[in-house]
Amino acid sequence: MPELPEVEQIRRSLLPLRGRLVEGVRVHRRDVVVLPGDPPGGWSRSQSDARPRRLLGRHLLVGGRIERLWRHGKRLALIADDGRAVEVGLGMTGQLLAVGAGERLEAHGHAHVLWRLDDGGRLVFRDARRFGGLWAFEHEADLRAKWAALGPDALDVDAAELRRRLSRTARPVAVALMDQRLVAGLGNIYVQEALFGARIPPRRPANDLGAVEVSRLAAEVHAVLGAAIEAGGSSLRDYVDASGARGEAVRLHRVYGKGGEACPACGRVLERLVLGGRSVVWCPFDQGS
DNA sequence: CGTGGCCCCTGTGGGC
């Protein structure tokens, strides 16, 4: 669900947690937590009963103070003052909710992990579909090593770097941009919005784009993500920030989810196609063919 | 190695 703007808004809304001591944690579903040494994708359902019991609390920051909140692309991490780290992948439906002392957790279903903080507040990880999860690291350096496999953050990548990376693949540009190893942070919404703004057809082979087109694309990526962050992210269904607030960036969408409607630029009908198993909406007129 | 296909899950909305 969340792409870079949503994860960034979640990060910002969690900043008040800095300095809090983690007093305890309750884990209701162990299969959403991946510990150091586990298989990278976590334990499968059938294996999870057999996996060794280890001190979950230690790995989930209990006894430490939340010191930093990092984001790279769509990945978020809580770093404790002793260097322990928990990476949060939100998948499609994941949420991190900060619940103040005495406040009730509004939506309590699918709350898999609940931390108790020293001010009486709680931090809750929910995820209905469980495509997301938590990855624990003994030290932030181990997290950094994992993140090194990701491409540059989509907010930072410049046109030259983007072109270099796109030139290595012949996949359709819409598919390539969703590959987090190529550039980190874009998903199906903002890829479509950026390609529309840059007037590039989503099926064009990535290595076919010229320097001028990639310059437009990089500028659009930055503009689209920046505007979405300012609007607090796109709340289509599940996404809310840590305070429970929805974002208003859906109002900015020009093509995402609008197949069959009129193109906001030329008024012709927007088309829908399927690339890499995901539907992509585009304007065959404004985005060439 | 790059690439395409399949799978992991639950919830919702539309068509019948």
Next chain:
DNA sequence: TGCCCACAGGGGCCAC
């Protein structure tokens, strides 16, 4: 009203 199917913001793993 109810049922069934398609589809959803992601990404890991497998076989070519």
